[in-house]
Amino acid sequence: xxxxxxxxxxxxxxxxxxxxxxxxxxxxKKTEQGEVAVMITExxxxxxxxxxxxxxxxxxxxxxxxxxxxxxxxYVYLCYGMYEMLNIxxxxxxxxxxxxxxxxxxxGEEEKRLNGPGKLTKFLNINRAVNKKLADKITGLWFEDRGxxxxxxxxxxTSRIGVAYAGPIWLKKKxxxxxxxxx
DNA sequence: ACGATGATGAAC
DNA sequence: TTCATCATCGTA
Numbered sequence: 001x002x003x004x005x006x007x008x009x010x011x012x013x014x015x016x017x018x019x020x021x022x023x024x025x026x027x028x029k030k031t032e033q034g035e036v037a038v039m040i041t042e043x044x045x046x047x048x049x050x051x052x053x054x055x056x057x058x059x060x061x062x063x064x065x066x067x068x069x070x071x072x073x074x075y076v077y078l079c080y081g082m083y084e085m086l087n088i089x090x091x092x093x094x095x096x097x098x099x100x101x102x103x104x105x106x107x108g109e110e111e112k113r114l115n116g117p118g119k120l121t122k123f124l125n126i127n128r129a130v131n132k133k134l135a136d137k138i139t140g141l142w143f144e145d146r147g148x149x150x151x152x153x154x155x156x157x158t159s160r161i162g163v164a165y166a167g168p169i170w171l172k173k174k175x176x177x178x179x180x181x182x183x
Numbered sequence: 184a185c186g187a188t189g190a191t192g193a194a195c
Numbered sequence: 196t197t198c199a200t201c202a203t204c205g206t207a
Contacts, residue, residue, distance in 0.1 A: 079202065081201090
């Protein structure tokens with residue numbers, strides 16, 4: 001089975017489409033000991049300038065500028081003063097959208113669940129050093145398709161987490177994708 | 184249920 | 196420059 005590195009064009013399409021497709025793909029980090037890979041099991045989409053839950057809803061700022069760029073770049077920021085949140089920008093240039101990686105699973109002998117964006121970034125030692133960087137091997141953090149097949153019936157679509165402040169309209173949007181189990 | 188903890192953005 | 200806000204987690 002060949003591992004295919006996802007190109008940035010993978011993210012340059014409708015956010016919800018890319019978000020759903022990202023389930024079962026792998027996030028790979030280059031470390032001194034070698035490559036560490038986790039399978040993505042939970043994501044949330046933040047789509048467009050009108051999405052009140054998105055950082056881009058108040059227009060272009062220094063922090064969210066990368067969201068307005070083309071897809072395939074990382075957007076990392078600090079939340080609650082202690083957790084780095086990892087996002088991957090999606091869509092075309094000047095269309096602010098991104099996917100928040102909320103959960104992943106470590107496969108192999110030491111199986112472990114990384115359920116929560118803070119745990120995910122802590123485990124892989126991801127921080128703002130990769131902010132605005134392209135998701136490729138040069139950056140040292142990228143995505144791979146390792147041939148894991150996902151059945152649509154194991155994909156759950158729910159409301160997003162912690163976005164009550166955005167109002168009921170945006171709370172109702174089913175922008176969160178969870179992979180419940182493998183085939 | 185709640186507090187830790189700091190960057191961010193908007194108001195002043 | 197100051198202040199309210201926050202896409203969380205671990206401990207109770």
